[in-house]
Amino acid sequence: EAGVAQSPRYKIIEKRQSVAFWCNPISGHATLYWYQQILGQGPKLLIQFQNNGVVDDSQLPKDRFSAERLKGVDSTLKIQPAKLEDSAVYLCASSLDLLAGRTGELFFGEGSRLTVL
């Protein structure tokens, strides 16, 4: 079974530039999550989708971050314009559904490491 795929693995940009990250969850997984992991900290949820609808985006900085999952499968997270403090690893995760996500494991991709100079 293929895991959660993310790209690019690494990205270096200058502040005020834009960047986009892509995630393809495990086939059949309805729930998709984007987490931000800053060095030395645990992952923090940015946004959660159920199919193509947003379940929780309360911690997404909406003035600069946006995310979509138009067809309920793969997803894109965009940052525009980037700030120095956005330097982090952006992790995508998926679960079979909301209940599975609450009581069971999330399946994580390898992450996209962003460095903002």
Added chain:
Amino acid sequence: AQSVAQPEDQVNVAEGNPLTVKCTYSVSGNPYLFWYVQYPNRGLQFLLKYITGDNLVKGSYGFEAEFNKSQTSFHLKKPSALVSDSALYFCAVRENQGGKLIFGQGTELSVKP
């Protein structure tokens, strides 16, 4: 509000010795508790969970964790550490009525030969 704390940034043990990685939590209702492991440049991998039932839960790679409601703790344990267990370990909690999965800041485990 939910929170989780891992009081040790780093734990060092010798190969073959038992290991413990500590985790304490705070939730309003009953907790759902999880441990994840992260190897360098990799995503998080699920180790084990406590939802309900037996306070001692067993997970992947010989790890186990004990849920202690009175101490609000969920410490990760392994009877005999391996060098390959060296990684970053995250405890996470979710309130059973919903809410986000909140991760601790992580504990780096180093197992020396």
